[in-house]
Amino acid sequence: MNLTLKVLSCAPRAFEIENFLSRQEVEHIVQLASGVDLKLSSTGDITGHKETPKELQTDSRRTRTSYNSWVPREKSPIIDAIYRRAADVMRIDEALLRHRSDHTEWTNLTSTKPLAEQLQLVHYGPGQEYTAHHDFGFSRIDDQFQGARFGTLLLYLNEGMTGGETSFPRWSNAETFHELSIKPEVGKAVLFYSQLPDGNLDDLSHHAAKPVTDGEKWLINLWTWDPIYD
Numbered sequence: 700m701n702l703t704l705k706v707l708s709c710a711p712r713a714f715e716i717e718n719f720l721s722r723q724e725v726e727h728i729v730q731l732a733s734g735v736d737l738k739l740s741s742t743g744d745i746t747g748h749k750e751t752p753k754e755l756q757t758d759s760r761r762t763r764t765s766y767n768s769w770v771p772r773e774k775s776p777i778i779d780a781i782y783r784r785a786a787d788v789m790r791i792d793e794a795l796l797r798h799r800s801d802h803t804e805w806t807n808l809t810s811t812k813p814l815a816e817q818l819q820l821v822h823y824g825p826g827q828e829y830t831a832h833h834d835f836g837f838s839r840i841d842d843q844f845q846g847a848r849f850g851t852l853l854l855y856l857n858e859g860m861t862g863g864e865t866s867f868p869r870w871s872n873a874e875t876f877h878e879l880s881i882k883p884e885v886g887k888a889v890l891f892y893s894q895l896p897d898g899n900l901d902d903l904s905h906h907a908a909k910p911v912t913d914g915e916k917w918l919i920n921l922w923t924w925d926p927i928y929d
């Protein structure tokens with residue numbers, strides 16, 4: 700299988716991969732989605748506070764108005780293959796993206812937890828959005844590792860909606876002051892990094908899901924963590 704990474708931006712580091720998912724894989728995921736109960740998305744905040752269901756419904760200051768659910772890697776061989784492909788694209792060992800029973804091969808790692816989260820399946824209807832945010836959170840000040848989300852792979856499952864672009868408003872380059880705006884296309888992936896190579900968090904990775912004004916948007920988030928976390 701041939702995948703081409705197109706550089707969209709160097710600051711933040713963002714890439715596009717067309718046809719990352721085949722039509723059959725997209726159909727499989729959409730089928731999974733039709734059998735799941737999507738919940739109103741929460742974000743959590745720095746203090747670890749998660750909105751209560753009542754707060755989720757009523758708070759007009761909400762930054763994220765979509766619905767989501769989680770799909771584990773073990774759900775099907777197709778989902779497992781998506782994790783393997785994601786690992787290839789990020790040039791990391793796919794075994795790091797699942798639970799490991801011992802440390803023997805990775806003696807420098809502090810944890811045997813998977814470095815990837817479950818897939819997050821997200822649905823936006825008309826008017827729904829996720830305002831500009833970072834994907835990293837902040838660890839407690841006394842956490843010796845200060846681990847954070849490292850990379851995000853966005854996978855678009857449909858296209859043709861009005862609005863719904865993914866945008867990076869702090870895109871920094873010599874040619875334009877406009878934001879970087881990416882239109883959803885079926886099967887396309889966007890890979891971006893929330894951490895810089897030196898381990899600092901990348902403020903320029905600030906990004907938003909623009910409101911869908913007509914139609915609907917389906918997407919998957921695959922989040923990976925830096926290897927040093929508790």
Ligand SMILES: O=C(O)CCC(=O)C(=O)O
Pocket residue numbers: 821829834853863864865866906907908909918920
């Ligand atoms: O929907 C998108 O385009 C981006 C979603 C996102 O940034 C997130 O869920 O963290």
Ligand SMILES: [Fe+2]
Pocket residue numbers: 832833834906
């Ligand atoms: Fe995000």
